Amino acid sequence: MNTMSATIALAGNPNSGKTTLFNALTGARQHVGNYPGVTVEKKSGTYVNGDNKITVVDLPGTYSLTAYSPEEVAARDFLIREKPQVVVNIVDASNLERHLYLTVQFMEMGVPVCIALNMMDVAKTRGIDIRVDRLSKLLGVPIIPTVARSGKGKDELMQVVSSEERAMKNGPLRLSYGEDLDHALDTMESLIRPCTAVSNIYDSRWVALKCLENDQQIIDYMKSADSGLYASLKQIKDAVTDHLKKTLETYPEAMIADYRYGYISSIMKQGVMVHRYDENRLYLSDKIDKVLVNRLAGPVIMAAVLFGLYYFTFTLSEAPVAWLEKAIEWIGATADAHMADSLLKSLVISGIIDGVGGVLGFAPLIMFMFFGIAILEDSGYLARVAFMLDRVFRIFGLHGSSVMAFIVSGGIAGGCAVPGVMASRTLRSPKERLATLLTVPFMNCGAKLPVFALLVGAFFSKNEATMMMIITVISWVGALLAAKLLRMTLIRGESTPFVMELPPYRLPTFNGLLIHTFERTFQYVKKAGTTILGISILLWAMMTFPGLPDSAKEGFESRKAQIQTSASGGESIPSVVEKRDAEIKALEAEQSEATLRNSIAGRIGSSLEGITSFAGFDWRTNIALVGGFAAKEVIVSTLGTAYSMGDVDPEATESLRDSLASNPSWSPLSALSLIIFTIFYAPCFVTVVCIVKESGSWKWGAFSMAFNTTLAFLLAVLVYQTGHLMGF
Amino acid sequence: MKTISMRNMAVGQRGQILSVKADGEMGRRIRDMGLIRGAEISIQGRAPLNDPVAIRIKGFTLTLRNNEADLISVEVQ
Numbered sequence: 001m002n003t004m005s006a007t008i009a010l011a012g013n014p015n016s017g018k019t020t021l022f023n024a025l026t027g028a029r030q031h032v033g034n035y036p037g038v039t040v041e042k043k044s045g046t047y048v049n050g051d052n053k054i055t056v057v058d059l060p061g062t063y064s065l066t067a068y069s070p071e072e073v074a075a076r077d078f079l080i081r082e083k084p085q086v087v088v089n090i091v092d093a094s095n096l097e098r099h100l101y102l103t104v105q106f107m108e109m110g111v112p113v114c115i116a117l118n119m120m121d122v123a124k125t126r127g128i129d130i131r132v133d134r135l136s137k138l139l140g141v142p143i144i145p146t147v148a149r150s151g152k153g154k155d156e157l158m159q160v161v162s163s164e165e166r167a168m169k170n171g172p173l174r175l176s177y178g179e180d181l182d183h184a185l186d187t188m189e190s191l192i193r194p195c196t197a198v199s200n201i202y203d204s205r206w207v208a209l210k211c212l213e214n215d216q217q218i219i220d221y222m223k224s225a226d227s228g229l230y231a232s233l234k235q236i237k238d239a240v241t242d243h244l245k246k247t248l249e250t251y252p253e254a255m256i257a258d259y260r261y262g263y264i265s266s267i268m269k270q271g272v273m274v275h276r277y278d279e280n281r282l283y284l285s286d287k288i289d290k291v292l293v294n295r296l297a298g299p300v301i302m303a304a305v306l307f308g309l310y311y312f313t314f315t316l317s318e319a320p321v322a323w324l325e326k327a328i329e330w331i332g333a334t335a336d337a338h339m340a341d342s343l344l345k346s347l348v349i350s351g352i353i354d355g356v357g358g359v360l361g362f363a364p365l366i367m368f369m370f371f372g373i374a375i376l377e378d379s380g381y382l383a384r385v386a387f388m389l390d391r392v393f394r395i396f397g398l399h400g401s402s403v404m405a406f407i408v409s410g411g412i413a414g415g416c417a418v419p420g421v422m423a424s425r426t427l428r429s430p431k432e433r434l435a436t437l438l439t440v441p442f443m444n445c446g447a448k449l450p451v452f453a454l455l456v457g458a459f460f461s462k463n464e465a466t467m468m469m470i471i472t473v474i475s476w477v478g479a480l481l482a483a484k485l486l487r488m489t490l491i492r493g494e495s496t497p498f499v500m501e502l503p504p505y506r507l508p509t510f511n512g513l514l515i516h517t518f519e520r521t522f523q524y525v526k527k528a529g530t531t532i533l534g535i536s537i538l539l540w541a542m543m544t545f546p547g548l549p550d551s552a553k554e555g556f557e558s559r560k561a562q563i564q565t566s567a568s569g570g571e572s573i574p575s576v577v578e579k580r581d582a583e584i585k586a587l588e589a590e591q592s593e594a595t596l597r598n599s600i601a602g603r604i605g606s607s608l609e610g611i612t613s614f615a616g617f618d619w620r621t622n623i624a625l626v627g628g629f630a631a632k633e634v635i636v637s638t639l640g641t642a643y644s645m646g647d648v649d650p651e652a653t654e655s656l657r658d659s660l661a662s663n664p665s666w667s668p669l670s671a672l673s674l675i676i677f678t679i680f681y682a683p684c685f686v687t688v689v690c691i692v693k694e695s696g697s698w699k700w701g702a703f704s705m706a707f708n709t710t711l712a713f714l715l716a717v718l719v720y721q722t723g724h725l726m727g728f
Numbered sequence: 729m730k731t732i733s734m735r736n737m738a739v740g741q742r743g744q745i746l747s748v749k750a751d752g753e754m755g756r757r758i759r760d761m762g763l764i765r766g767a768e769i770s771i772q773g774r775a776p777l778n779d780p781v782a783i784r785i786k787g788f789t790l791t792l793r794n795n796e797a798d799l800i801s802v803e804v805q
Contacts (some may be wrong), residue, residue, distance in 0.1 A: 257759040
């Protein structure tokens with residue numbers, strides 16, 4: 001297998017250390033994409049050792065190979081269609097028996113398997129001795145002990161993978177699933193084998209087994225490939241199902257699982273594993289759990305952890321955010337000094353530098369936030385959060401696993417609704433999934449953060465962390481109530497299972513954290529650099545053209561001349577010069593404002609002002625909010641462009657934050673109203689497209705835009721008008 | 729020896745699974761995690777609101793909702 005095109009797949013349970021091993025093998029040589037047709041993330045990379053170059057594909061983590069989740073289907077399809085040379089199955093040595101359940105399913109499929117027996121160090125400290133040679137012999141597959149965290153064993157693993165390929169080609173494992181099922185399988189196999197449309201792609205007995213397991217994907221495939229054949233298979237299946245139900249009160253799927261576990265435990269009984277301590281003794285992780293998920297201490301600690309994440313993010317990112325702001329100001333000032341006044345200069349400064357710079361300035365904040373989330377995720381604490389919150393989520397017709405989608409979307413501020421909507425795929429019930437993916441856009445995604453950071457910094461600077469916490473609480477409460485509303489009206493239905501592993505606490509690897517953090521930050525910056533640049537230029541054009549009519553321009557010119565004339569003769573008197581300059585400055589500001597108002601964007605903003613004034617928004621805010629449909633961070637860049645164009649002061653060193661704070665048309669109340677509106681109004685179009693894709697209908701995409709905007713407007717009006725009545 | 733539903737087990741109590749009355753997706757999820765007839769389990773704890781329940785099986789921890797634990801009968805001492 002020393003060809004350059006060699007491909008291996010990494011497969012294993014979630015929490016088996018698969019991603020850690022993938023990082024150890026490929027380092028930074030990674031590529032993230034999607035499996036064809038589905039939104040499950042596909043990671044691939046290259047392992048290099050001397051002349052040995054191998055493409056490594058990180059399959060989604062699964063417990064099983066049923067067609068039960070899109071992850072499982074993606075993993076299975078990859079194995080069948082792409083035929084990787086070897087499947088490296090990562091098995092947790094400290095949790096051997098359960099992890100072998102997946103291994104057995106790979107062996108049933110007949111793919112060449114090699115086991116990376118990972119976490120040998122953990123097993124050792126737990127007093128578990130594994131006789132690797134004996135286990136390898138009994139299973140008939142090569143086994144290489146590894147410690148993915150330190151990279152131990154990875155080169156030996158790849159050595160075996162490339163040199164002993166033949167040893168792994170054993171053909172499908174033929175297990176016995178009891179007399180009744182074996183008999184049914186034999187008959188079904190003999191029926192399937194002559195149908196080459198099926199047997200050329202799949203192993204016939206495996207297809208028969210999947211039919212008995214009620215595997216929807218295979219069943220659908222068989223129906224379309226040969227409906228007559230499927231009808232006869234179904235007859236056999238129904239007969240044996242009936243028989244098992246009557247005689248043993250069980251189902252074929254349950255029976256098959258029992259025999260798989262039986263096969264594993266028969267191997268385990270042959271002395272492959274020695275426990276030096278009591279198998280059920282409490283490990284450090286369990287002792288930590290006694291405190292962290294404690295009935296009383298648990299929720300308190302959870303709230304503290306989430307608040308701590310905010311504090312960490314905002315305090316530590318202050319300095320780099322300031323540096324970036326300074327750098328962008330400097331670039332703007334340099335361009336200003338070196339370019340002649342022209343449309344191009346306006347485009348460069350107002351369109352490009354202000355627009356992209358305003359967004360990039362927040363990259364450090366987003367990076368720190370992701371770093372914090374990665375720690376919670378990799379340490380295993382996020383699973384505890386789901387465990388503690390499930391009871392609450394169920395009240396709103398959601399699932400404990402919805403927590404993940406909400407958190408990825410920005411439940412801990414700084415996520416993104418796009419992967420959040422996609423994360424809802426792990427939910428099995430279509431109804432809970434739909435409710436989740438329609439409400440996750442209410443979370444504080446990384447793109448809304450700059451908007452909040454700007455407004456909070458300008459108007460609530462004394463209580464920044466508290467205010468951001470309050471914003472998070474508002475978005476959570478709003479999202480949950482909206483979910484409940486949807487589950488009671490448009491998407492009614494029963495709740496789905498909550499069977500989840502609580503992985504042992506692990507110290508995250510620094511390497512893993514960095515890769516995770518940079519990947520996500522890079523994605524944000526990439527989006528900011530491309531989409532935002534385009535939109536920023538488009539908006540600049542909308543705000544620049546068509547310009548003032550000539551008659552209005554002449555009016556301004558003559559007023560300017562008037563000021564000049566009335567001050568003539570007083571050039572040596574400081575007070576007269578000062579007054580004149582101030583008048584000219586005010587006039588120029590007025591002219592720019594008039595120009596903007598007359599622009600395409602200004603006309604849209606002005607025409608909406610009549611309605612939006614109930615929420616305290618003027619036409620500038622309206623323009624910014626229209627831009628926010630494209631991407632929420634555009635709100636900031638548009639406000640930046642709008643204000644720098646309305647204010648001709650060449651000494652534009654005041655940041656947008658300060659100019660908002662000192663602007664008389666802004667108040668803490670209107671800022672709060674805008675914050676509320678930003679939380680709830682229509683998701684960005686990328687999210688809308690994802691919602692359409694995930695829900696399978698444009699109807700839900702359109703619904704989310706209309707529903708969210710209406711809700712946002714009503715809430716903003718409520719806040720603004722109530723605040724007004726109370727005298728704020 | 730007596731048989732009770734997993735929901736009624738006390739924290740710290742041990743037992744052996746006697747039957748799992750679940751089919752379809754629910755059944756698959758439960759079986760994938762090793763909750764099958766004959767498996768030894770113990771109750772590790774409960775969430776702050778008493779639901780879901782965390783159980784210990786073969787050296788790792790799983791969580792289930794109470795109404796899902798209802799489907800599992802356990803033989804306890």
